[in-house]
Amino acid sequence: MNGxxxxxxxxxxxxxxxxxxxxxxxxxxxCADELAGAYEIEVIDILERPELSESERxxxxxxxxxALPLPMRRVxxxxxxxxxxxxxxxxxxxxxNGSDAGALP
Amino acid sequence: MIEPQRGAALSTAVPSVAEGQGILLAGADAAALDxxxxxxxxxxxxxxxxxxxxxxxxxARERRPRxxxxxxxxxxxxxxxxxxxxxADSDLEAIAVLLSTTARFGDLESAEAFDIGADGYIVRPIAxxxxxxxxxxQLRQCDLADxxxxxxxxxxxxxxxxxxxxxxxxxxxxIRFANTxxxxxxxxxxxxxxxxxxxxxxxxxHHVELExxxxxLVLTVEMRVAPTSWEGAPAWIASLRDIxxxxxxxxNLAAAQRIAHLGSWxxxxxxxxxxxxxxxxRIFGLIPHSDTVSDAxxxxxxxxxxxxxxxxTRQRALTGKASFDVEHRIVRPDxxxxxxxxxxxxxxxxxxxxxxxxxxxxxxxxxxxxAERLQQSQRLEAxxxxxxxxxxxxxxxxxxxxxxxxILADELRPSPxxxxxxxxxxxxxxxxxxxxxxxxxxxxxxxxDPKVVDINQRVMSMDGLxxxxxxxxxxxELVRGGGLWQALVDPGQLESAxxxxxxxxxxAMPNGGRLTIETGNVRLDHDYAERHIEVSAGQYVLVAxxxxxxxxxxxxxxxxxxxxFTTKPxxxxxxxxxxxxxxxxxxxxxxxxxxxxxxxxxxxxxxxPRLPSDNALEAAGDVGDANTVSGGSETILVVEDDxxxxxxxxxxxxxxxxxxxxxxxxxxALEMLRAHDDIALLFTDVVMPGGMxxxxxxxxxQEFRPELRVLYTSxxxxxxxxxxxxxxxxxxxxxxxxxxxxxxxxxxxxxxxGS
Numbered sequence: 001m002n003g004x005x006x007x008x009x010x011x012x013x014x015x016x017x018x019x020x021x022x023x024x025x026x027x028x029x030x031c032a033d034e035l036a037g038a039y040e041i042e043v044i045d046i047l048e049r050p051e052l053s054e055s056e057r058x059x060x061x062x063x064x065x066x067a068l069p070l071p072m073r074r075v076x077x078x079x080x081x082x083x084x085x086x087x088x089x090x091x092x093x094x095x096x097n098g099s100d101a102g103a104l105p
Numbered sequence: 106m107i108e109p110q111r112g113a114a115l116s117t118a119v120p121s122v123a124e125g126q127g128i129l130l131a132g133a134d135a136a137a138l139d140x141x142x143x144x145x146x147x148x149x150x151x152x153x154x155x156x157x158x159x160x161x162x163x164x165a166r167e168r169r170p171r172x173x174x175x176x177x178x179x180x181x182x183x184x185x186x187x188x189x190x191x192x193a194d195s196d197l198e199a200i201a202v203l204l205s206t207t208a209r210f211g212d213l214e215s216a217e218a219f220d221i222g223a224d225g226y227i228v229r230p231i232a233x234x235x236x237x238x239x240x241x242x243q244l245r246q247c248d249l250a251d252x253x254x255x256x257x258x259x260x261x262x263x264x265x266x267x268x269x270x271x272x273x274x275x276x277x278x279x280i281r282f283a284n285t286x287x288x289x290x291x292x293x294x295x296x297x298x299x300x301x302x303x304x305x306x307x308x309x310x311h312h313v314e315l316e317x318x319x320x321x322l323v324l325t326v327e328m329r330v331a332p333t334s335w336e337g338a339p340a341w342i343a344s345l346r347d348i349x350x351x352x353x354x355x356x357n358l359a360a361a362q363r364i365a366h367l368g369s370w371x372x373x374x375x376x377x378x379x380x381x382x383x384x385x386x387r388i389f390g391l392i393p394h395s396d397t398v399s400d401a402x403x404x405x406x407x408x409x410x411x412x413x414x415x416x417x418t419r420q421r422a423l424t425g426k427a428s429f430d431v432e433h434r435i436v437r438p439d440x441x442x443x444x445x446x447x448x449x450x451x452x453x454x455x456x457x458x459x460x461x462x463x464x465x466x467x468x469x470x471x472x473x474x475x476a477e478r479l480q481q482s483q484r485l486e487a488x489x490x491x492x493x494x495x496x497x498x499x500x501x502x503x504x505x506x507x508x509x510x511x512i513l514a515d516e517l518r519p520s521p522x523x524x525x526x527x528x529x530x531x532x533x534x535x536x537x538x539x540x541x542x543x544x545x546x547x548x549x550x551x552x553x554d555p556k557v558v559d560i561n562q563r564v565m566s567m568d569g570l571x572x573x574x575x576x577x578x579x580x581x582e583l584v585r586g587g588g589l590w591q592a593l594v595d596p597g598q599l600e601s602a603x604x605x606x607x608x609x610x611x612x613a614m615p616n617g618g619r620l621t622i623e624t625g626n627v628r629l630d631h632d633y634a635e636r637h638i639e640v641s642a643g644q645y646v647l648v649a650x651x652x653x654x655x656x657x658x659x660x661x662x663x664x665x666x667x668x669x670f671t672t673k674p675x676x677x678x679x680x681x682x683x684x685x686x687x688x689x690x691x692x693x694x695x696x697x698x699x700x701x702x703x704x705x706x707x708x709x710x711x712x713x714p715r716l717p718s719d720n721a722l723e724a725a726g727d728v729g730d731a732n733t734v735s736g737g738s739e740t741i742l743v744v745e746d747d748x749x750x751x752x753x754x755x756x757x758x759x760x761x762x763x764x765x766x767x768x769x770x771x772x773x774a775l776e777m778l779r780a781h782d783d784i785a786l787l788f789t790d791v792v793m794p795g796g797m798x799x800x801x802x803x804x805x806x807q808e809f810r811p812e813l814r815v816l817y818t819s820x821x822x823x824x825x826x827x828x829x830x831x832x833x834x835x836x837x838x839x840x841x842x843x844x845x846x847x848x849x850x851x852x853x854x855x856x857x858x859g860s
Binding site for chain 2: 013047053
């Protein structure tokens with residue numbers, strides 16, 4: 001991991017299915033769009049490395065784990081919705097409840 | 106008032122108190138217990154009493170009172186211990202415990218009692234009506250707690266009974282609850298699941314598909330997410346459904362459709378929407394982009410010439426008057442035309458009104474192409490049989506005309522004017538014989554004499570002839586393939602075929618052009634062989650003749666091999682050139698194909714069978730001088746059912762000095778062979794009526810006359826003499842019609858063969 005990488009993201013997939021390919025593509029797009037080069041992606045196929053999925057207690061895939069920076073966070077499911085993924089990984093500030101943000105003026 | 110009353114009798118449980126109904130009074134002071142019991146009994150409650158800790162614990166466990174009034178001064182064990190035991194036992198969670206204490210009593214701090222789980226306390230002394238009121242209030246609270254517990258139990262039963270795995274995931278992504286289906290899905294106990302990290306569940310537009318790895322099997326799971334709250338904090342309920350089986354069936358169905366080129370569709374009548382399977386998209390040359398396609402989008406793909414008929418058929422089917430079963434063309438986005446076969450069925454709603462139209466679409470392009478080729482090939486075969494039969498009879502007639510004309514010409518030599526007439530007859534008959542030869546070639550009934558041929562050498566040797574035939578306005582190019590295999594064909598017929606092709610090319614290029622003859626080695630694979638009639642996969646020597654002429658119209662293309670089919674002006678073509686080429690190549694075990702672009706030119710490809718590498722057949726060599734006529738004095742048996750031909754042949758042979766006996770069928774011939782032991786040669790027609798072919802006759806004769814020489818003659822030769830279009834080794838054949846010189850030469854050769 002080079003000194004530039006601020007984010008370490010691990011994507012757990014199962015085999016080389018179309019769904020896996022989609023998840024990888026979504027993640028790459030998200031990182032390119034939002035993390036400005038300061039990231040590292042590890043893709044882990046749990047069919048190839050079952051011991052990792054066991055030690056990390058990966059229950060289902062695709063699971064995306066933000067290993068760095070701490071705190072560690074994970075999301076599971078559809079990675080196509082960038083906003084939801086960023087929110088799930090706590091890569092953006094959660095908006096306070098009752099905020100008027102987004103309401104029409 | 107509950108006052109300790111010393112000396113009161115130790116009272117055990119009040120009889121006949123239903124479980125979960127009564128009140129248990131526990132205290133060291135029996136008199137005080139009695140007094141309190143009296144108040145509560147009068148208040149309508151069933152009461153049990155215990156004067157020490159063990160007894161209180163036993164009653165609590167066995168009788169399950171609703172409420173326990175625990176005196177803080179209870180001995181053996183103390184009130185704190187009894188309270189702890191009751192609260193630690195989940196079976197007794199419905200029991201409420203009130204601690205009865207005095208303000209000055211200090212061995213059990215009320216705070217500690219609440220820590221252990223006391224539901225409340227009363228301070229003695231207490232007025233009777235206060236005691237009753239306090240007990241009533243506590244029991245009401247018990248009822249509420251019961252209802253809550255029952256409601257939670259119902260909720261839990263509902264969740265537990267779900268076939269879908271249900272997880273409650275908190276804001277940190279940790280699992281807080283997992284139902285039994287979740288335990289089954291993940292094959293982990295609830296205790297392990299709860300507290301482990303699942304992750305923040307993110308749903309797609311509708312739902313999302315996940316994989317779960319369980320015992321080496323990859324399951325497909327559909328997840329739906331709903332927000333909820335858990336212990337006051339926001340959380341999610343994620344329900345996961347195992348759709349592995351459904352996915353597998355979907356995939357099987359899609360695979361079956363793909364393999365069969367059979368797509369399925371549904372057309373919703375009201376909305377005009379069409380639902381297409383993936384294979385339907387593929388058949389239409391589209392990438393599966395969504396579940397639905399508009400009807401306009403679909404109709405735009407139908408071939409314009411077929412659209413009106415398609416819509417009429419569909420309209421009739423939509424009214425329920427006719428079934429929907431239609432074949433039509435479609436045009437893919439890249440312009441490719443395909444043939445499809447659609448079948449559909451009307452679907453009605455509960456009121457019997459047409460709701461939708463569903464059915465299948467089958468890509469039948471290959472099947473149609475094959476059927477067309479088969480039809481074409483069958484037509485050629487039928488014409489071939491007819492042609493073969495007619496040509497056979499013509500040959501017999503021409504043999505007589507030609508032979509007699511030649512005799513006349515000889516005999517009329519002193520009178521040149523009459524001799525010229527006889528020679529004209531002979532010449533015309535000779536041309537007629539050449540035409541019938543082509544007909545026989547087309548009918549695959551000519552006697553072929555395949556030889557090992559170096560095609561490059563053959564083509565080179567024809568160069569001069571071709572240039573003379575084609576004329577100066579046509580440029581000739583020969584492209585000879587390197588390392589060319591040797592072919593096994595009749596070299597004379599090959600030359601005729603190439604000459605025919607060049608004449609066609611010349612006629613297609615009246616204003617000049619370029620003719621290219623290419624040779625090369627090719628392998629036709631099984632795929633190609635399957636798509637073409639009468640083609641075997643294997644190795645071939647290719648000869649391709651290409652012109653830059655007018656080309657062949659697509660409508661004419663399927664018929665070019667038919668005899669008498671010609672696009673040349675009246676009187677220019679016989680319509681037998683390509684027919685001869687076709688018959689010759691097919692009979693040789695090869696294959697012909699024609700490619701043509703109108704206005705651009707035509708390529709005819711001859712695929713000639715490659716010589717098997719271990720074949721040691723002699724190379725083609727020229728036979729002896731055809732003009733030498735030599736006779737003999739041996740006895741020859743002429744067997745021929747046609748009297749004219751028999752008499753002609755007999756006359757010719759006698760003229761050559763031979764002795765001749767004649768028979769008109771096989772039986773008669775056998776009798777003569779037995780009667781005349783001087784017969785040296787059997788000269789027999791191959792095809793004769795009377796149940797015995799020339800071959801059978803020869804076989805029968807050679808049984809008792811093994812030294813007998815045999816010469817066959819035939820207009821065409823059946824399998825009896827020509828095996829797969831080739832002469833059986835050792836068999837000699839004189840094809841009809843024949844000239845006197847041919848007859849003389851072949852008879853001499855046959856007679857000399859044994860000596």
